[in-house]
Amino acid sequence: MSLAMRPLSAVSRSVEVVGRPTRSRTRRSRATGFGLAGLDLGLLLVAFAVAHVVRFPGELPAGSSAAGWTEFVVAPVMIVAWMVLLTVSRSRDPRIVGVGGDEFRRLITASLVTVATVAGVAYAVQVDLARGYVAIAFPLGLLLLAIGRKAVRTVLARRRCRGEGLQDVLLVGDLDDVTYVGRRIAATPAAGYRVRAVISDCVRAGSRVPLGDTSVPVIDGVDAVLDRAQSEPVAAVVVAGAIRGGHERLRRLGWQLEAHGVELVVSSPLADIAAGRVHERPVDGLPLMHVETPDYRRRIGKRTLDVVGAGIGLLLLAPMFAVIALVIRADDRGPVFFRQTRVGRDGREFPILKFRTMCVDAEARMAALEQANEGAGPLFKMKHDPRITRVGAFLRRTSLDELPQLWNVLTGSMSLVGPRPALPREVALYEDFADRRLLVTPGITGLWQVSGRSDLDWADGVRLDLHYVENWSFVHDVVILARTIPSVLRSRGAY
Numbered sequence: 236m237s238l239a240m241r242p243l244s245a246v247s248r249s250v251e252v253v254g255r256p257t258r259s260r261t262r263r264s265r266a267t268g269f270g271l272a273g274l275d276l277g278l279l280l281v282a283f284a285v286a287h288v289v290r291f292p293g294e295l296p297a298g299s300s301a302a303g304w305t306e307f308v309v310a311p312v313m314i315v316a317w318m319v320l321l322t323v324s325r326s327r328d329p330r331i332v333g334v335g336g337d338e339f340r341r342l343i344t345a346s347l348v349t350v351a352t353v354a355g356v357a358y359a360v361q362v363d364l365a366r367g368y369v370a371i372a373f374p375l376g377l378l379l380l381a382i383g384r385k386a387v388r389t390v391l392a393r394r395r396c397r398g399e400g401l402q403d404v405l406l407v408g409d410l411d412d413v414t415y416v417g418r419r420i421a422a423t424p425a426a427g428y429r430v431r432a433v434i435s436d437c438v439r440a441g442s443r444v445p446l447g448d449t450s451v452p453v454i455d456g457v458d459a460v461l462d463r464a465q466s467e468p469v470a471a472v473v474v475a476g477a478i479r480g481g482h483e484r485l486r487r488l489g490w491q492l493e494a495h496g497v498e499l500v501v502s503s504p505l506a507d508i509a510a511g512r513v514h515e516r517p518v519d520g521l522p523l524m525h526v527e528t529p530d531y532r533r534r535i536g537k538r539t540l541d542v543v544g545a546g547i548g549l550l551l552l553a554p555m556f557a558v559i560a561l562v563i564r565a566d567d568r569g570p571v572f573f574r575q576t577r578v579g580r581d582g583r584e585f586p587i588l589k590f591r592t593m594c595v596d597a598e599a600r601m602a603a604l605e606q607a608n609e610g611a612g613p614l615f616k617m618k619h620d621p622r623i624t625r626v627g628a629f630l631r632r633t634s635l636d637e638l639p640q641l642w643n644v645l646t647g648s649m650s651l652v653g654p655r656p657a658l659p660r661e662v663a664l665y666e667d668f669a670d671r672r673l674l675v676t677p678g679i680t681g682l683w684q685v686s687g688r689s690d691l692d693w694a695d696g697v698r699l700d701l702h703y704v705e706n707w708s709f710v711h712d713v714v715i716l717a718r719t720i721p722s723v724l725r726s727r728g729a730y
Contacts, residue, residue, distance in 0.1 A: 251640065271327040272318070279317055283310045286372035287589065290365055298422045306368050313353050320352075322344040330380040331390035334426045336510075338384060346377045360465040392425035398545055401429040402470035404500070406451075410444070416502045417446040420473075431469055434460050437478070460488065464497045467721030471498040482521075507698065509706035529705045531674045536709050541651050544716075547646035552638060559590055559635060566626045569595045572639060577656035580676045585648040587656055588639040592627025593620075613657075613664035613693070634723045640679045652712040653678025654700040675707065685718040 324340040345678040349371050355365050359448070378595060394400050401424065406413045413433050420428050432454045433444050455463050457478055464472050472492060478484065489499040505513060505524060512527040560571040573591040576584050594600075600622055607617055623631065630636040643649035649656065656677035662670070682699040683691060691699070703711070 260580060267329050267332060268327045271332065271384075272322070274383050274387070275321055275327075276314070276318060278383050279314045279376050282376035282379050283314060285375060286368050290368040290373055305363060306365060307356075309362065309364065310372075313349070313372075316350045316352060317346070320349050321380075324348075332384075333388045333395075333718055338388075339381065342380055342384060343377070346373070346380070349373070378433065384653050388425075391427075394425045398424070398429070400427070402427055403431040404428050404471045404473045405432055405434055405460070405467060406430050406473050406475055407434045407457060408475035408478060408502075410435055412502075414444060414446070416473065416475035417444065417451070421447040421449060425459060427722050428471070430472070430473075431467060432463075434463060461491050464492055465495050469497065471500050473500045473502060475502045476504070507702040507705065510706075511708070512706065529707075531704075533676075534707075534709070537652075537707075537712060538647075539652065540709075540712065541644050541647075544651050546640040548638075548641045549645065552641075555607060555635075556638070557676060559630070559638075562626055566624055567594070576659060577677070578659055578662045579656055580673060582662070582673050584659065585643070585656075587649070588642055590630055590636040590639060592624060592630050592636045593622040594624060597622040613661040637679055644679065648676075650676040650678045651680065652703075652715050653681055654703065655681060655683060668701070669697050671704055672697070675704050678717060680719040682715060685715055685722045710725055 252507050257439070287310070290306070294326065313717075321342070324341045324345040325331075326338060326345055331337045331341070350369075353364075353369070356362075377482075391400070404420075406417050406420075408416070413435055417430050417433070420430055421424065430446060430451050432452050434457055435453055435457050436456045438444065438453045440453055440455055442453050444453060454467075460472060472488070474485065474488075492499050503524075505526065508526060512529070514525045514527070516523045563569070563571050572590055573589045573593070574586045575589070577587045579585050604617065604620070604622075627636070640649055644651055653676050654672040662673070682703045683696040686695075686699055703715075
């Protein structure tokens, strides 16, 4: 089955077979590694210096009896050990820097191993380290390392979005497969790839394949992939789906590309499936991937976060609620709140609560605006909807109109994080597994909202929602909540 025919529960997870790197790529990799190492070292020095100042304020290690002397002497050893473990864990590998979660997982693992090692050695040799010092230095060090990597990731993403520092690749496979994978590569320049050309037996050479906002030429058939990899200035060959010759041909292609310093990247048919749900089961050298069934049960931790977060939010925001209510009433004398029937978990309907942002007769005027609909799929969207009031435009731009939904969260019909609750008429038009969004409790914010809101088309939004539904985790919820704040401040796609 081609990638294009797979359900929307799909993103391209790639398996990279490393070839012999060229000199220029080796220099870039070394420069990246040295730069990150310097950043890591600087941040760790700051963390340990802050820990010393906080734990031993005003104390300078002038003698062996001075407070903090032991920590001052041992700190460089701990920093060196931390740096070594960051290197051994390959947390600065250019292939993972700037994209995906593997970089942060390696960073956290190396940091935890450092803490355990320091604690074990200190206990074994009877070094009396101040517990308060360690309790400040290591968490602060990990936090600063994560912030530093996030900053580097942001810089890299911006450069790559401008077309800088991208690796040109050849895309190989059937038309449906290369179109699917190529569009995902084109839509995610932060991953560091740029499709230079397509190699396929399904399209004649000289034609072009559209990949999002651009198109690339088809330059040859699959039999010529090795020759083209040598003649074209590319860093990798990306195989999208199956090719003639199967596993054996793919293995030989990897060996042949290795001799020319070109990497082989194979797009996995498993898409939008989190790594934690995939377990490898080797069978006579063949890595079979076992995919766990998603767990859609209600989670105690998620519900606890909802109740605590919504309760605190309602208490702290009560004065703001009062001000917004007064402004709405003063604007057009209409009701403050807007109630509307939405579809929640398992298809159950519930009344959603929002601050009113449209004129009182907005629902009655909707039929007359159907021809001006700018939304895709079952969504109705207009960037300049004439029904929106002056106050409503500000509330939508700042997302303040959504705050009353904290009451829906507190009462259990919604969650802080989840797919947005749809209208019954939208649900009636669902197709191609979009109704899987109803397997979990809808949320105030979610992947769709922090990734562009109304700027995303229907298909991309559904794909993000289904990814959340299939791969939920408590940490994922926390990350989405953290991303919501800058997303709201940017007001991207808010209308």
